[in-house]
Amino acid sequence: MCNVGDDNFDDLENSKYMPAKEKISPFSKCNKCREATPIVVLRSKDKYCKECFLSGTVHKFKALLGKHKLIRPNDRVLVVHRCGHAGTALLHFIRTGLDLGTHKKLRFEPVVLFVEDHSHLSLKERQELLKRVEHEINYFKFTMHLTSLSHLIRKGVNSEVLKNCAEILDLDDDSKSIIDNFVTKQTNTTNKTDFLNIARHKFMVDIAKELNCKFIFTPEISSDVASQLLTDVSLGRGSHIALNTGFCDFRDDTVKILRPLRLFDMKELGFYNHLNSLNPVTYRIVIDNPYKSIQHLMRKFVNDLQVNYPATVTTILKTGDKLALGSNKIRTCDLCNAPFEEESADLNSAESTQFSHWVSTQAHNSSLTSQERYIQTIEAFNNLTCDTYCFRCRQLMK
Amino acid sequence: MPPCSTKCGKNAILKRPKTGDVLCKECFFEAFENEIHFTITRAKLFKPNSKVAIAASGGKDSTVLAYVLKLLNQKYDYKLDLTLLSIDEGITGYRDDSLETVKQNRDDYEMPLKIMSYKDLYGWTMDEIVAEIGRKNNCTFCGVFRRQALDRGAVLLKVDYLATGHNADDIAETVLMNILRGDLARLSRCSAIITDSGDGIPRVKPLKYTYEKEIVMYAYFRKLVYFSTECVFAPNAYRGHARVLLKDLEKIDPSVIMNIIQSGESLKINESANMPTLRKCNRCGFEQRIAQARDWQVK
Numbered sequence: 150m151c152n153v154g155d156d157n158f159d160d161l162e163n164s165k166y167m168p169a170k171e172k173i174s175p176f177s178k179c180n181k182c183r184e185a186t187p188i189v190v191l192r193s194k195d196k197y198c199k200e201c202f203l204s205g206t207v208h209k210f211k212a213l214l215g216k217h218k219l220i221r222p223n224d225r226v227l228v229v230h231r232c233g234h235a236g237t238a239l240l241h242f243i244r245t246g247l248d249l250g251t252h253k254k255l256r257f258e259p260v261v262l263f264v265e266d267h268s269h270l271s272l273k274e275r276q277e278l279l280k281r282v283e284h285e286i287n288y289f290k291f292t293m294h295l296t297s298l299s300h301l302i303r304k305g306v307n308s309e310v311l312k313n314c315a316e317i318l319d320l321d322d323d324s325k326s327i328i329d330n331f332v333t334k335q336t337n338t339t340n341k342t343d344f345l346n347i348a349r350h351k352f353m354v355d356i357a358k359e360l361n362c363k364f365i366f367t368p369e370i371s372s373d374v375a376s377q378l379l380t381d382v383s384l385g386r387g388s389h390i391a392l393n394t395g396f397c398d399f400r401d402d403t404v405k406i407l408r409p410l411r412l413f414d415m416k417e418l419g420f421y422n423h424l425n426s427l428n429p430v431t432y433r434i435v436i437d438n439p440y441k442s443i444q445h446l447m448r449k450f451v452n453d454l455q456v457n458y459p460a461t462v463t464t465i466l467k468t469g470d471k472l473a474l475g476s477n478k479i480r481t482c483d484l485c486n487a488p489f490e491e492e493s494a495d496l497n498s499a500e501s502t503q504f505s506h507w508v509s510t511q512a513h514n515s516s517l518t519s520q521e522r523y524i525q526t527i528e529a530f531n532n533l534t535c536d537t538y539c540f541r542c543r544q545l546m547k
Numbered sequence: 548m549p550p551c552s553t554k555c556g557k558n559a560i561l562k563r564p565k566t567g568d569v570l571c572k573e574c575f576f577e578a579f580e581n582e583i584h585f586t587i588t589r590a591k592l593f594k595p596n597s598k599v600a601i602a603a604s605g606g607k608d609s610t611v612l613a614y615v616l617k618l619l620n621q622k623y624d625y626k627l628d629l630t631l632l633s634i635d636e637g638i639t640g641y642r643d644d645s646l647e648t649v650k651q652n653r654d655d656y657e658m659p660l661k662i663m664s665y666k667d668l669y670g671w672t673m674d675e676i677v678a679e680i681g682r683k684n685n686c687t688f689c690g691v692f693r694r695q696a697l698d699r700g701a702v703l704l705k706v707d708y709l710a711t712g713h714n715a716d717d718i719a720e721t722v723l724m725n726i727l728r729g730d731l732a733r734l735s736r737c738s739a740i741i742t743d744s745g746d747g748i749p750r751v752k753p754l755k756y757t758y759e760k761e762i763v764m765y766a767y768f769r770k771l772v773y774f775s776t777e778c779v780f781a782p783n784a785y786r787g788h789a790r791v792l793l794k795d796l797e798k799i800d801p802s803v804i805m806n807i808i809q810s811g812e813s814l815k816i817n818e819s820a821n822m823p824t825l826r827k828c829n830r831c832g833f834e835q836r837i838a839q840a841r842d843w844q845v846k
């Protein structure tokens with residue numbers, strides 16, 4: 150019984166496998182201007198010269214923001230900065246957009262936030278890293294706020310934890326144990342990561358409120374979004390895909406989280422930085438075992454598949470774009486704040502799992518026949534009350 | 548082993564991948580059967596006094612399905628008329644052997660058996676098709692032919708339902724595969740427990756919420772006879788990426804399977820998305836997926 154749904158027979162040869170990579174001829178011309186010699190190959194097939202590549206990349210950034218028409222002139226936007234090509238490119242996109250003299254100028258007011266979250270490094274390395282990040286943000290001349298994850302966990306969000314220069318941010322020596330303690334109730338790495346991500350998300354929204362920002366920009370790129378989507382499906386957050394991976398996360402009434410880089414891949418942004426002579430801040434990372442958690446595995450899966458099948462990430466993204474919020478906004482989850490799944494009278498996986506656990510833990514009364522035992526079990530089961538968490542968060546709050 | 552979670556006094560013999568509870572043999576049998584009964588009654592899979600064909604391949608899923616349906620039908624008085632329906636694709640070294648297992652099931656469970664063969668229906672066995680077209684896309688042809696053969700068999704037997712042995716792992720794998728392929732139409736219907744094949748005979752999946760591992764353990768402890776060889780034309784056939792991914796995920800956390808099904812059930816397709824529709828074939832008037840089989844026959 151291994152063949153539900155693989156009855157794909159339209160256009161047999163092509164649809165069965167994703168197209169593999171093409172070989173590029175060294176004599177070809179830029180796809181766009183058809184004149185200059187190309188220097189970048191994107192999606193393993195499209196060739197661009199420097200000029201066309203840079204203008205195309207900037208256009209792509211602006212087009213996505215413009216298409217959604219969410220931000221009004223003078224709105225304050227909290228730009229979340231992270232170390233790496235995506236974060237640096239985002240700062241550059243915004244700075245060049247603000248400095249434009251034409252009508253295409255960006256008109257919002259950015260505030261950059263950097264949350265120090267590198268507890269695997271030594272205190273000295275972290276202080277060093279923070280200084281370099283400060284230098285990078287200063288280079289782009291943005292108003293900045295620095296803080297660290299362990300401060301947010303210990304003190305919550307208030308004006309005290311947000312510092313405007315690296316010197317006065319006093320990093321915790323024991324950040325790692327503070328974070329470990331925070332997620333100590335979660336039984337495995339998958340749940341710990343999930344729980345911590347929800348917390349990071351909440352801190353971010355609270356900081357935006359503290360700083361009077363109506364929008365947040367986060368630097369996730371296409372492969373981040375694709376692995377997030379598959380992770381969401383695997384964790385049972387299918388009805389939240391539109392919020393977690395779409396352009397706009399509107400679960401909070403006042404602050405909207407936008408993902409302006411969600412259509413870019415790492416190569417595009419890497420070349421963008423390189424051609425603009427930008428060197429993102431780098432730091433030592435730990436190479437984790439991909440089987441440590443579902444989040445790790447999904448990241449590896451997407452990246453591995455992408456190497457041989459360049460359509461992987463775009464296919465997943467496009468699938469995600471066609472999914473709507475499978476829930477109503479009337480009730481929201483107490484933990485992740487996402488709307489509850491629409492209630493349906495049909496049997497679903499959650500109820501089946503609950504029932505399985507129920508029948509596996511009910512005391513066995515051998516004086517009854519098995520039919521009588523079933524009736525007793527089902528009556529007690531029907532009286533179970535539901536709680537205030539969504540399907541997935543219930544597993545975290547058990 | 549630790550004591551059984553139901554506190555019946557016995558020692559557990561297995562840990563349930565679905566819930567993490569540990570059960571003894573008797574409590575496992577009761578929980579396993581009660582869950583399928585719960586699925587059948589709660590999802591209203593069958594109306595009383597109806598005739599049900601069980602799609603039987605001789606493999607673990609269909610063997611356990613036939614055994615449990617017969618048992619529950621008697622125990623809870625479903626008033627169902629059960630019959631086995633098998634498809635003979637004509638694959639030497641695979642189907643001929645597995646059909647012997649189905650015949651054994653027919654005798655053991657005292658159910659009538661109907662075998663539909665590709666040779667009779669289409670004039671070709673799979674062996675002959677493979678000899679003609681070579682070793683490519685074999686499963687695609689075979690799958691389309693088999694689905695139509697099951698439909699035709701169900702019509703011939705005048706049944707009200709066709710029950711298939713798809714388990715929770717199969718459904719979860721299909722959800723992942725349809726996301727990776729971007730197949731929205733199938734993504735939106737693959738997690739339904741009842742599907743209509745277009746000819747009015749609903750297909751139902753009573754094992755939809757049952758883990759493959761538990762099915763194997765149930766068959767093992769009940770000493771059921773089943774056939775466990777892979778098809779000679781498709782060792783590790785397609786679905787590759789999704790299957791490998793699901794097995795890896797399951798190693799990290801077995802509850803992933805139920806989570807993926809939950810996601811599949813709660814996904815909503817955007818109203819503005821373009822969805823392909825099944826069109827009627829202009830040669831025979833059947834819906835497209837039936838017409839495809841006919842089209843190949845003509846060729």
